[in-house]
Amino acid sequence: MDSLVEKLTSRASQQESQIAELKQQIQELQNGGVEDWEQVPPELEKLQTENQKLKYRISHLKRSIVEEESQGGDAAGNNVCGKLTEIFRTALRVAYPALTNAPVAVQPSQVEKFGDYQCNSAMIIAQQLKAQGSPVSPRVVAQQIQANIPSNDVIEKVDIAGPGFINIHLKKSFITPLVTGILTQGVLPPPLSKKRKVVIDMSSPNIAKEMHIGHLRSTIIGESISRLMEFVGHDVLKVNHLGDWGTQFGMLITHLADQFPNYLNESPPIQDLQKFYKESKVRFDGDEEFKKRAYKMVVRLQGGEPSIIKAWELICDISKTEFNKIYARLDVKNLIPRGESFYQERMNVVVQKLEAGGHLEFDDGRKIMFTPDSAVPLTIVKSDGGYTYDTSDMATLYQRVHEDKGERLIYVVDAGQATHFDAIFSGCRKLGWYDPNNVRIEHVSFGVVLGEDKKKFKTRSGDVVKLVSLLDEGLRRSLETLKEKGRDKVLTAEELKAAQESVAYGCIKYADLSHRRTNDYIFSFDKMLEDKGNTAVYLLYAYTRIRSISRKAEVLAETLKEAAKTTSIPVEHPKEWKLAKCLARFPEVISRTLDDLFIHGICDYLYEVANTFTEFYEVCYCIVKNKQTGEIESVDTGRLLLCEATAAIMAKCFDILGLHPVEKM
Secondary structure (H helix, E strand, C coil), X not given: CHHHHHHHHHHHHHHHHHHHHHHHHHHHHHHCXXXXXXXXXXXXXXXXXHHHXXXXXXXXXXXXXXXXXXXXXXXXXXXXXXXXXXXXXXXXXXXXXXXXXXXXXXXXXXXXXXXXXXXXXXXXXXXXXXXXXXXXXXXXXXXHHHHCCCCCCCEEEEEEECCCEEEEEECHHHHHHHHHHHHHCCCCCXXXXXXXXXXXXXXXXXXXXXXXXXXXXXXXXXXXHHHHHHHHCCEEEEEECCECCCHHHHHHHHHHHHHCCCCCCCCCCCCCHHHHHHHHHHHHHHCHHHHHHHHHHHHHHHCCCHHHHHHHHHHHHHXXXXXXXXXXXXXXXXXXXXXXXHHHHHHHHHHHHXXXXXXXXXXXXXXXXXXXXXXXXEEEECCCCCECHHHHHHHHHHHHHHCCCXXXXXXXXXXXXXXXXXXXXXXXXXXXXCCCCCCEEEEECCCCEECCCCCEXXXXXXXXXXXXXXXXXXXXXXXXXXXXXXXXXXXXXXXHHHHHHHHHHHHHHHHHHCCCCCCCEECCHHHHCCCCCCCHHHHHHHHHHHHHHHHHCCCCHHHHHHHCCCCCCCCCCHHHHHHHHHHHCHHHHHHHHHHHCCCHHHHHHHHHHHHHHHHHHHHCCCEEECCCCCCEEEECHHHHHHHHHHHHHHHHHHHHHCCCCCXXX
């Protein structure tokens, strides 16, 4: 971009010299009394107009350079699409400087014969120019963009197809170092312009109740997003917003005190909290005297009475222990429990702030607050003086911004809460509790899990499916599948167990993550455990096959890593080139997912990598064996490096998704 600025500056300087000469000629004509001197100004006016445009381009480009330098130099880094976007943005600025909002639409080509990437900006720009009264065909726009592409080390050539599609062909010399880097430096994320504090709200079960299918998606999606954020270098805080406060605890504690009056000195045997909850609920619904005592117990709990707090903590600890068993099986770590109790005092402060600022209105005994994005007001204080979910979520947001110093807040909560969160976010924004320019807050919504009858997933008896039962069923079915394939005959007991868990938990996670999260999806173990198509089983098998290639070649991983420093990545065969380009796309896939938080994009890419590798391996032999003896005659080290780079990319995708591949399956 610097060379382009120098080029334009030189042209502007030449024009300024011409302008000065014309002005001198005009002055001489005027002084000499020549009457036709007025024929000169139109040429002068044209030069001056063009000179002003050039100066505008120069200042615009200089500003862009400063912006990129402030982000740390090469903003695109290892992101191929990002590099191309920078190049075409520069071309657009030069070609159409007056279009300050000219879109740069670069994407991978869907058809190989049309190049490696496409720039599809010409059609949109043609529409913008037409709206401004300067109609021009998209193809002419594409030609203008093409003519102003700066010199670079990325693009081999471009050609224009159809009405104005710009087909981009990449330089092999640009792609091969990116693949080599995967082997020598590891799988790196796209460059991070700024490290941020990211707070993720996920899972959120209720104390004294078992985790069920309704908690599955929030837990799995939230965990994957947190892994993604950590991979690129953000500071991540995962918060489990537990339901640990409210009327039901008066009921539970009263039942506990009745059944185990010595609970302060002797730990009561209530490990089955679900059963315990049901027992207390039966008493609460059918015994008026018990219900009255339960309500009084709520007051004692809220008042902080030590013996009652002890009972509450006892119930919470038992629940958390059971939750943690589920999280351990799903490999969810560092999930910080913060129940509604955590925000009780903070809610008092929130109400005080709202009252002091005159933001609350009285409505039939309630204290309510209207927000810009909702026709329904937030209920901050109920008529009985109690607080609501609106109050606690206002306090939660305030705490995460002002105490946790969160710069990106992500709420992984079902789509049914969309209206609620719109009101909460807009309310806090209205109050000035966060600045959208500095803090990004988003509701990562998701659909529900359906049974094969396309209704909410439940047991045959109509009960909600417990997560522990679901995981157990996954283990049972995955073992059956492995035995059907005869894997128990070739794997050790330890290897079989590792494969069983990899398949069981992997297929449950992947079935969720591979669907667009805003859609509902049908839960089917039969489809999850298929070894064909876009399933965890297919991908895990594909990975183990790739990992076995170097073992068959009798080449150590350390040897290949050393070889990568001196051996060129082969890209002459079309399938080698296709695989290398596919692997190089990893950073751009990560960048896109960081922005939209649709994890299925990573799943789609992972599936594409596996399929592209299969195409490569079927025609590009890595190992040549003697047909008679079976002995290895030759090993293509370059192609083995492509295998290793593929395995590394797949392993990183698995890690972000929370899947655990195994070396043998």
